[in-house]
Amino acid sequence: MMIEVCPVGEVRTAGDGIFILRFRSPRIATTIRAGQFLNIRASEGIDPLLRRPFSAYWTDKTDVEIVFHVVGRGTALLQGKRPGETIDVLGPAGTPFGKDNSPFDTAVLIGGGLGVAPLPILTRELAVAGTPVVSFLGGRSRGYIVRDHLENLHVATDDGSEGFHGTVVALAERSLTTTSFGRVKLFACGPMPMLRAVAVLARKNGMPCEVSLEGPMGCGIGICQGCPVELAGEEKKYALMCKEGPTFDIRTIRI
Numbered sequence: 001m002m003i004e005v006c007p008v009g010e011v012r013t014a015g016d017g018i019f020i021l022r023f024r025s026p027r028i029a030t031t032i033r034a035g036q037f038l039n040i041r042a043s044e045g046i047d048p049l050l051r052r053p054f055s056a057y058w059t060d061k062t063d064v065e066i067v068f069h070v071v072g073r074g075t076a077l078l079q080g081k082r083p084g085e086t087i088d089v090l091g092p093a094g095t096p097f098g099k100d101n102s103p104f105d106t107a108v109l110i111g112g113g114l115g116v117a118p119l120p121i122l123t124r125e126l127a128v129a130g131t132p133v134v135s136f137l138g139g140r141s142r143g144y145i146v147r148d149h150l151e152n153l154h155v156a157t158d159d160g161s162e163g164f165h166g167t168v169v170a171l172a173e174r175s176l177t178t179t180s181f182g183r184v185k186l187f188a189c190g191p192m193p194m195l196r197a198v199a200v201l202a203r204k205n206g207m208p209c210e211v212s213l214e215g216p217m218g219c220g221i222g223i224c225q226g227c228p229v230e231l232a233g234e235e236k237k238y239a240l241m242c243k244e245g246p247t248f249d250i251r252t253i254r255i
């Protein structure tokens with residue numbers, strides 16, 4: 001894991017209050033794997049002091065993209081970056097998808113809101129491996145659906161402005177019961193209530209499932225102990241989201 005000062009290429013709008021920031025780093029672009037994240041200093045000063053974690057959303061040979069909502073000071077500063085300005089990036093951080101080796105025929109990707117972030121690179125990695133992919137993406141409304149690079153996409157919106165009127169997990173469950181995908185493995189990222197519903201779906205159907213968590217973090221490098229994830233099992237034990245995660249085999253954690 002390294003720190004690098006990277007020039008910003010562009011910041012473009014991708015939805016309602018949603019932006020994609022592209023920066024140049026051939027090193028990160030060619031090494032980062034789906035599910036890993038970047039810990040970014042949004043400011044050259046001390047406000048905000050802590051880096052902010054973002055999943056790698058897309059890469060080409062030289063550039064990396066992140067996608068984000070503006071929710072506070074850090075993301076507002078990132079949205080305001082102009083081409084040629086720099087950001088200080090630590091990464092690739094965390095561990096990629098691939099925690100569970102069960103064989104499967106179809107990868108079913110489920111994203112809630114900006115939980116879509118790790119899914120495009122995952123889609124590309126699965127395509128390289130020759131694995132069929134079906135994607136389900138949910139959002140509050142049409143303006144919250146960031147759909148680039150996804151394959152066989154089915155959309156659900158809370159307000160019915162696009163696709164299925166309801167939750168993305170309900171849509172995925174309906175599709176899984178009406179279509180034959182062979183042996184399915186679920187990959188999911190999104191808000192905790194969505195991940196809990198995915199866990200129930202996986203358990204009910206005996207499907208392997210990996211999730212990428214996006215809970216609060218402090219240092220992002222395994223020092224502050226500020227990102228505990230409770231492990232499944234009798235004994236109370238914790239993993240660090242920033243080090244052992246953010247991807248986990250859902251059977252190994254309590255969410």
Ligand SMILES: Cc1cc2nc3c(=O)[nH]c(=O)nc-3n(C[C@H](O)[C@H](O)[C@H](O)COP(=O)(O)OP(=O)(O)OC[C@H]3O[C@@H](n4cnc5c(N)ncnc54)[C@H](O)[C@@H]3O)c2cc1C
Nearest residue numbers: 052053054055067068069071072073074075117214215216
């Ligand atoms: C591994 C990982 C990957 C992530 N990937 C993305 C991504 O691809 N795109 C994206 O938009 N966001 C992502 N996040 C969340 C992102 O890091 C936060 O939204 C960001 O740090 C907010 O910074 P801020 O300074 O703008 O807001 P702050 O001022 O720090 O916070 C604003 C509000 O958001 C809440 N908040 C901050 N962080 C989180 C969080 N992790 N979960 C829930 N609420 C939070 C705060 O409690 C506060 O209410 C990811 C988080 C993790 C841990």
Ligand code: FES
Nearest residue numbers: 218219220225242
């Ligand atoms: S965020 Fe500091 S240990 Fe994980």
